[in-house]
Amino acid sequence: MKIFAISDLHMSNANSKPMDIFGAKWVDYMDKIKADWISKVGDDDVVLIGGDISWAMDLPEALVDIFSLENLPGKKVIVRGNHDYWWKSISKVRAGLPKDFYALQNDGLKFGNVIVCGSRAWCVEGSPDFKEQDRKIYLREVERLRLALKSAEKIKQDGDEIYCLIHYPPFNVRREESLFTQLFESYGVKKVIYGHLHGKDSRADLKVVKNGVEYYLTSCDLVDNKLVLIKEI
Numbered sequence: 001m002k003i004f005a006i007s008d009l010h011m012s013n014a015n016s017k018p019m020d021i022f023g024a025k026w027v028d029y030m031d032k033i034k035a036d037w038i039s040k041v042g043d044d045d046v047v048l049i050g051g052d053i054s055w056a057m058d059l060p061e062a063l064v065d066i067f068s069l070e071n072l073p074g075k076k077v078i079v080r081g082n083h084d085y086w087w088k089s090i091s092k093v094r095a096g097l098p099k100d101f102y103a104l105q106n107d108g109l110k111f112g113n114v115i116v117c118g119s120r121a122w123c124v125e126g127s128p129d130f131k132e133q134d135r136k137i138y139l140r141e142v143e144r145l146r147l148a149l150k151s152a153e154k155i156k157q158d159g160d161e162i163y164c165l166i167h168y169p170p171f172n173v174r175r176e177e178s179l180f181t182q183l184f185e186s187y188g189v190k191k192v193i194y195g196h197l198h199g200k201d202s203r204a205d206l207k208v209v210k211n212g213v214e215y216y217l218t219s220c221d222l223v224d225n226k227l228v229l230i231k232e233i
Helices: 029-040 059-067 090-096 134-155 179-186
Strands: 002-006 046-049 075-078 101-103 107-111 114-118 161-165 191-194 207-210 213-217 228-232
Touching: 002 029, 046 114, 059 090, 090 101, 107 134, 114 134, 134 161, 134 179, 161 228, 179 213, 191 228
Parallel strands: 002 046, 046 075, 075 101, 114 161, 161 191, 191 213
Antiparallel strands: 002 228, 107 114, 207 213
16 A cells, blocks of 8 residues: 655636646646556555645535546545635535545544544744734644544554644744644654645745654645655555
8 A cells, every 4th residue: 555645736627717827837737646646546545635625615616626536546535725615514525525535624544554634734833924813723723633633543553653634834934843743743643744835935845854753745836746655555
């Protein structure tokens, strides 16, 4: 089994919102992602999708985008991003998903000896876009992540590894400690997958190792519209 990741697909099959206005990386980007996906992923593999999946404003429109990935191989795990306005009721999201799609919200799933848990997260202190009004949401998202990690801990057995799928970067551009990184370290998380950042000015490395935790940035435009291999078991 292999575990791959990609994020920020920003699909808009139901309400056209072309992404190529943001530059060459976005020209025919979904065709490139799908071609790479088919070349790499087997039916027993897992693909983690770290939020900002669809521009849709409601669930039926978002499902048009999600079902466009239905026939791609592997099990697909999704988490909410800041632009996923259609993601309101987790029970309705899960009820609408096609086969082999799994939605995480403050909980976790086990694949082999890997437990994937997740939550949306939020911008952290020291980030350029963090304002005082963000503090309440930040602290709330910390508690939601704690719920996800507690869920993972309950099903963890000897030899299992915990991975966390979130949308926002868990640290600022200086990679300073945050309440998110403290949680990852205290729960023994091995790998963290995130997205949200875009463009050449994002000032972020695709992989960072901090206090024993591996952090993977998988925004599709930053990884050349290719799936990132996270783990091969």
